Amino acid sequence: MQPWPNSIHIPLPDWVAHAVDATRCYPTDEDRVALAVHLASENVRHATGGPFGAAVFETGTGRLVGIGVNLVTTHRNCALHAEMVAFMVAQARVGSHTLHVPDGPSHDLATSCAPCAMCLGGVLWSGVRRVLSAATRDDAIALGFDEGPVFPESIRYLEDRDIRFVGGLHRADARAVMERYVAQGGAVYNG
Amino acid sequence: MQPWPNSIHIPLPDWVAHAVDATRCYPTDEDRVALAVHLASENVRHATGGPFGAAVFETGTGRLVGIGVNLVTTHRNCALHAEMVAFMVAQARVGSHTLHVPDGPSHDLATSCAPCAMCLGGVLWSGVRRVLSAATRDDAIALGFDEGPVFPESIRYLEDRDIRFVGGLHRADARAVMERYVAQGGAVYNG
Numbered sequence: 001m002q003p004w005p006n007s008i009h010i011p012l013p014d015w016v017a018h019a020v021d022a023t024r025c026y027p028t029d030e031d032r033v034a035l036a037v038h039l040a041s042e043n044v045r046h047a048t049g050g051p052f053g054a055a056v057f058e059t060g061t062g063r064l065v066g067i068g069v070n071l072v073t074t075h076r077n078c079a080l081h082a083e084m085v086a087f088m089v090a091q092a093r094v095g096s097h098t099l100h101v102p103d104g105p106s107h108d109l110a111t112s113c114a115p116c117a118m119c120l121g122g123v124l125w126s127g128v129r130r131v132l133s134a135a136t137r138d139d140a141i142a143l144g145f146d147e148g149p150v151f152p153e154s155i156r157y158l159e160d161r162d163i164r165f166v167g168g169l170h171r172a173d174a175r176a177v178m179e180r181y182v183a184q185g186g187a188v189y190n191g
Numbered sequence: 192m193q194p195w196p197n198s199i200h201i202p203l204p205d206w207v208a209h210a211v212d213a214t215r216c217y218p219t220d221e222d223r224v225a226l227a228v229h230l231a232s233e234n235v236r237h238a239t240g241g242p243f244g245a246a247v248f249e250t251g252t253g254r255l256v257g258i259g260v261n262l263v264t265t266h267r268n269c270a271l272h273a274e275m276v277a278f279m280v281a282q283a284r285v286g287s288h289t290l291h292v293p294d295g296p297s298h299d300l301a302t303s304c305a306p307c308a309m310c311l312g313g314v315l316w317s318g319v320r321r322v323l324s325a326a327t328r329d330d331a332i333a334l335g336f337d338e339g340p341v342f343p344e345s346i347r348y349l350e351d352r353d354i355r356f357v358g359g360l361h362r363a364d365a366r367a368v369m370e371r372y373v374a375q376g377g378a379v380y381n382g
Binding site: 009095 | 192194197199213256263266276278279282283286287308310311312313316317339342349380
């Protein structure tokens, strides 16, 4: 067993800085989900993790606040789904444990696949107000990915707390990234 | 807004190294949950986060593999519930994104409070086989903590994947830690 760590260090892949223009805005929901799917695709191409990408935006301006890719196997850390990484990056930039800051802008999460149970819980704590997604839970399950205990009432629980869901944007593109990953023999790890 | 980060760095509080004897074993379920509650109590005393602690053990030997405390507000990172930190530490030590390693030992999570929706999803991905907890979901909700969308069928979903749950160990002690935190004016952040 490794020695007891004093800290957990999560470097982002080097390619991220080149793949994302952090200065541009993403005005439409489609633009925002397209970036999440692009990150998923780049993560597969660079072999830095699973076929999932995510990003956080200011709802009104489309300003890019955070990005994430799945880093679970490369970092040996089950928490590092794309959405969780995007929340960590966005909260580091905003300087708050919640993106729901009084008098601050509202935030969207865009993700290449409907959030698993862990990430859906994370959505609630993150402070985002909208969740935009591409591939569906059923798409992921059909390829062998477990999505965990997410039920229709799970979504309603978040909707009752003023979080809105928009699914199926660029769905075929996101599914194609997952299919490419599986066809290449990428690890489909589950519980 | 802060500059774009190249990495996320999560230092553990300095007091952890002194509060935990990493060399001793914890033979019983009660011993394991007692450590999680002790970590919760120390986290409140040192004002390093919310009133929650967790630890990961080898099931058979009781060897301590990972510890975690809630670091959400101090690290400005919504993912850092005690259970998630404990998984990260344990997986760093074991060198695997899952604690369910073929021919390796089985692992338990002990936690001072029944896992929220995010952490319950994390339990599934973590590879632990048993979840031992102290305070209940209702205890947390009674003090104003949202636990997110966790339903009886959420627990059954994990039980169907060979994860076992034991609740209510040292419940009064864990509840007392949460009550002390709230009485001291500690932040009860929610979605």
